[in-house]
Amino acid sequence: xxxxxxxxxxxxxxxxxxxxxxxxxxxxxxxxxxxxxxxxxxxxxxxxxxxxxxxxxxxxxxxxxxxxxxxxxxxxxxxxxxxxxxxxxxxxxxxxxxxxxxxxxxxxxxxxxxxxxxxxxxxxxxxxxxxxxxxxxxxxxxxxxxxxxxxxxxxxxxxxxxxxxxxxxxxxxxxxxxxxxxxxxxxxxxxxxxxxxxxxxxxxxxxxxxxxxxxxxxxxxxxxxxxxxxxxxxxxxxxxxxxxxxxxxxxxxxxxxxx
Amino acid sequence: xxxxxxxxxxxxxxxxxxxxxxxxxxxxxxxxxxxxxxxxxxxxxxxxxxxxxxxxxxxxxxxxxxxxxxxxxxxxxxxxxxxxxxxxxxxxxxxxxxxxxxxxxxxxxxxxxxxxxxxxxxxxxxxxxxxxxxxxxxxxxxxxxxxxxxxxxxxxxxxxxxxxxxxxxxxxxxxxxxxxxxxxxxxxxxxxxxxxxxxxxxxxxxxxxxxxxxxxxxxxxxxxxxxxxxxxxxxxxxxxxxxxxxxxxxxxxxxxxxxxxxxxxxxxxxxxxxxxxxxxxxxxxxxxxxxxxxxxxxxxxxxxxxxxxxxxxxxxxxxxxxxxxxxxxxxxxxxxxxxxxxxxxxxxxxxxxxxxxxxxxxxxx
Numbered sequence: 001x002x003x004x005x006x007x008x009x010x011x012x013x014x015x016x017x018x019x020x021x022x023x024x025x026x027x028x029x030x031x032x033x034x035x036x037x038x039x040x041x042x043x044x045x046x047x048x049x050x051x052x053x054x055x056x057x058x059x060x061x062x063x064x065x066x067x068x069x070x071x072x073x074x075x076x077x078x079x080x081x082x083x084x085x086x087x088x089x090x091x092x093x094x095x096x097x098x099x100x101x102x103x104x105x106x107x108x109x110x111x112x113x114x115x116x117x118x119x120x121x122x123x124x125x126x127x128x129x130x131x132x133x134x135x136x137x138x139x140x141x142x143x144x145x146x147x148x149x150x151x152x153x154x155x156x157x158x159x160x161x162x163x164x165x166x167x168x169x170x171x172x173x174x175x176x177x178x179x180x181x182x183x184x185x186x187x188x189x190x191x192x193x194x195x196x197x198x199x200x201x202x203x204x205x206x207x208x209x210x211x212x213x214x215x216x217x218x219x220x221x222x223x224x225x226x227x228x229x230x231x232x233x234x235x236x237x238x239x240x241x242x243x244x245x246x247x248x249x250x251x252x253x254x255x256x257x258x259x
Numbered sequence: 260x261x262x263x264x265x266x267x268x269x270x271x272x273x274x275x276x277x278x279x280x281x282x283x284x285x286x287x288x289x290x291x292x293x294x295x296x297x298x299x300x301x302x303x304x305x306x307x308x309x310x311x312x313x314x315x316x317x318x319x320x321x322x323x324x325x326x327x328x329x330x331x332x333x334x335x336x337x338x339x340x341x342x343x344x345x346x347x348x349x350x351x352x353x354x355x356x357x358x359x360x361x362x363x364x365x366x367x368x369x370x371x372x373x374x375x376x377x378x379x380x381x382x383x384x385x386x387x388x389x390x391x392x393x394x395x396x397x398x399x400x401x402x403x404x405x406x407x408x409x410x411x412x413x414x415x416x417x418x419x420x421x422x423x424x425x426x427x428x429x430x431x432x433x434x435x436x437x438x439x440x441x442x443x444x445x446x447x448x449x450x451x452x453x454x455x456x457x458x459x460x461x462x463x464x465x466x467x468x469x470x471x472x473x474x475x476x477x478x479x480x481x482x483x484x485x486x487x488x489x490x491x492x493x494x495x496x497x498x499x500x501x502x503x504x505x506x507x508x509x510x511x512x513x514x515x516x517x518x519x520x521x522x523x524x525x526x527x528x529x530x531x532x533x534x535x536x537x538x539x540x541x542x543x544x545x546x547x548x549x550x551x552x553x554x555x556x557x558x559x560x561x562x563x564x565x566x567x568x569x570x571x572x573x574x575x576x577x578x579x580x581x582x583x584x585x586x587x588x589x590x591x592x593x594x595x596x597x598x599x600x601x602x603x604x605x606x607x608x609x610x611x612x613x614x615x616x617x618x619x620x621x622x623x624x
Contacts, residue, residue: 056506058433085512095503099525109511112521159507166511 002029002200003069003086003169005050010064011229012045012054020046021229023064025219032196034211034238035204036253037221042230043204046221047172050202051087052080068170085109088168092175094155096147096162103143105158106130109166125165133161134191153184160191164199171195173203177210189214208254212242220250282339289348292332297324325356369601376598379591384599389557395588399596401559402574405474406603408563409553409570410543412478413485418535420482421489428490429497430519447487455483456548463552474560474568477553481542488541492534496527529618536611540604546572571600 005027012020020042027033035043048054049062052073066073073083096105106126110117117125126143130136135157139150147158156176163171173192177185192201192214205211211218218241223230234241234250245251300323308315329352337345388401424444428437459480463471500523508518524531554567555577578593 051510053506053510056502056509081512081514083512084510089506089510091503091506091510093503095501095507097504097507097522097526099522108508109513112508112511112513112517114517162507162511 002198004029005170005200005202006065006067006070007050008065008067010046010049010062010066012042012049013059013061013063014057015059018229020049020221021231023232025232025235027200027202027217029200030196030198031216032192032201032203032214034215034218035202035221036206036208036211036218037230037233038223038253039206040226040230041221041223043221044174045230047174047202047204048089050170050172051084051089053084053089055080085166086168087170087172088163088166090156090159090163090171090173090176093179094152094159096150096155096158098146098148100147101144102139102147102150102158105147106161106165108162129161129165130158132164132195133157134187134194135161151184153180153187156180156184156188157191160188160195164195168199170200170202173201175204175206178206185210208242208256212238218242220245220247220253222249222253281341281344283344284336284339288335289332292335293324293328296327296331297321300324300327325359328352329356372594372598372601375591375594377595379595380598384592384595388559390559392557393583394585397588397592399571399574399592399599401556402569402571402596403599404559404561405553405568406543406570406572406600408561409474409477409481409549409568410539412475412563413481413542414535414539416478416482417485417489417538421486421535421538422493422531424486424490425493425497426519428494430515430523444487444490447483448491450483452480452484452545453547453551456480456551458483459548459552472552472554472567473565474553474563477549477568477570478563480548480552481545484545484548485538485542488538489535492538493527493531496530496534497523499530500526529615532614532618533611536607536614540607543604543607544572544600546576549573550576571596571603575600 007023007025007027010020010023011018023046035047037043045054045060050066050073054060054062062074064074068086072078097108100108103126104111106129107117107122110122110125127136127140130139135154138154139158147155150158156179160171160176177188180188189210192203195201203211203214215238217236218238219235220233220241221230222233234245234247236245241250242254245254251257297320301320303323304316304320329349332352333345333349336348340348383396384398384400385403386400387396387398389397389399390401424440428440432440459476460471462479463473463476467473504522504526505518508522509515513521549570550573553570553573555569555573556567557569560566560568575593575596578589578596582589
């Protein structure tokens with residue numbers, strides 16, 4: 001179910017502006033990898049290049065290679081739609097579709113693609129996905145109510161259920177807890193722990209404790225100054241990164257002595 | 260110790276002047292001032308009326324009273340409440356006055372149309388045409404049918420073109436082409452309606468020779484006026500759809516066109532429908548283009564593609580412009596047709612509101 005990601009010498013540009021420079025790293029299957037670093041250092045931009053979501057922004061382009069189990073995402077013949085079916089994404093702010101019920105939101109990935117699905121299969125998929133996102137018990141009695149009526153934390157778990165309903169290989173999370181309270185955050189961190197059994201997970205976070213709690217490996221990105229490109233400074237096992245980093249900047253950042 | 264305790268109690272029980280309070284006019288004061296102002300001005304007008312021998316002028320008394328109220332409320336408030344509150348009272352009085360002033364023509368128009376229109380607002384008006392009618396009797400069924408047919412045809416032409424254009428502008432358009440289209444749509448919004456009528460007439464005259472007048476030509480003229488309104492309103496509504504929803508759909512591996520059809524349009528359908536209904540309401544009252552492109556007739560015509568076709572605004576115009584004998588019959592028919600047209604527009608607006616409420620994204624728990 002999960003796949004290995006390999007990034008080779010990746011540069012990301014917004015028109016002529018070089019946003020991220022020379023990133024090379026490997027992400028193991030069934031692991032959680034955290035990206036940390038100051039705002040504007042290109043973490044989110046880099047994350048989006050892993051499923052070609054950066055192309056939504058006009059002028060964004062990429063040099064280099066991203067291999068998922070050896071398949072280059074940036075091969076000229078690759079269909080970005082097929083890439084995104086394999087690599088799902090959860091966003092910073094919960095964004096359930098306001099016109100759809102909870103059930104329809106979970107099935108969105110199937111229904112929006114005009115795929116036919118039998119009623120019983122659909123019900124099974126809804127239950128399985130919502131259970132996977134630890135939301136089933138809270139919403140099982142109101143599956144036909146609008147998804148936007150849930151609380152922020154529930155909405156975010158609904159978005160995760162929606163993402164895993166299309167059974168992707170990899171799930172990218174862009175600061176999934178930054179708009180949530182500590183209890184919802186804990187629920188989502190537990191969920192990440194469970195999802196790790198089946199999926200490769202990459203998470204961007206500003207919360208150092210969260211990175212140390214949930215991730216197996218951590219990548220630290222930094223930027224030399226405004227207008228300069230973001231770079232990957234250090235990438236290592238999370239325990240090493242937080243206890244004994246090899247680069248001074250990493251140590252300063254994780255210990256709060258940054259800048 | 261024994262002495263200080265009662266002292267402390269007296270200190271706390273003595274009311275201290277709260278430094279946060281300020282003078283305040285009692286709640287009914289503005290109404291009392293307004294009543295006094297009107298009474299003063301009424302007395303003035305009564306004296307003037309007696310002196311000049313003319314009757315008492317109610318309208319003048321109320322308007323002068325209102326004008327008198329503005330400086331007096333400011334003065335009282337200034338004395339009691341201070342400068343900031345006085346300014347607030349002054350502006351409130353001015354804004355309310357402007358609102359009332361704006362309501363006068365609207366209400367006056369509604370009352371006039373209803374009083375004059377009701378005279379012929381009967382069954383015959385709605386079940387007969389003007390064929391072989393001179394003088395009294397007759398009806399506007401042919402005009403009502405013509406208006407509905409031509410506006411409907413114009414909507415069928417304009418809604419797809421307008422909606423697809425706005426989708427192009429919001430979702431796909433980049434650079435000079437999109438800018439050019441936006442500019443041309445803006446220019447089209449300002450086209451005088453008579454020019455749209457001449458355009459449609461000239462277009463059909465190329466194929467059918469000069470002097471041609473068809474219902475469909477009227478519909479084309481109306482759609483020239485309607486398309487830019489539909490484009491602009493739908494464009495605004497599509498831009499209101501948050502990008503996050505589009506990204507959420509893309510991240511699920513949904514292609515762009517399906518994202519537009521199944522996420523963007525359903526989210527904005529309420530606003531788009533309202534915009535379309537308003538654009539219909541805007542063109543349904545057009546007279547000049549229909550007079551040129553569709554002409555007018557006294558008979559029923561259900562066929563858009565053959566023969567002249569009447570419409571309500573043109574019916575009003577012809578009844579008024581070519582009065583026969585007795586003229587009252589013609590004028591009454593004109594007013595009744597005007598009333599009908601206003602009722603149709605009102606019904607459309609109501610429908611738009613209902614549709615908007617029905618389609619709006621729901622946030623219930």
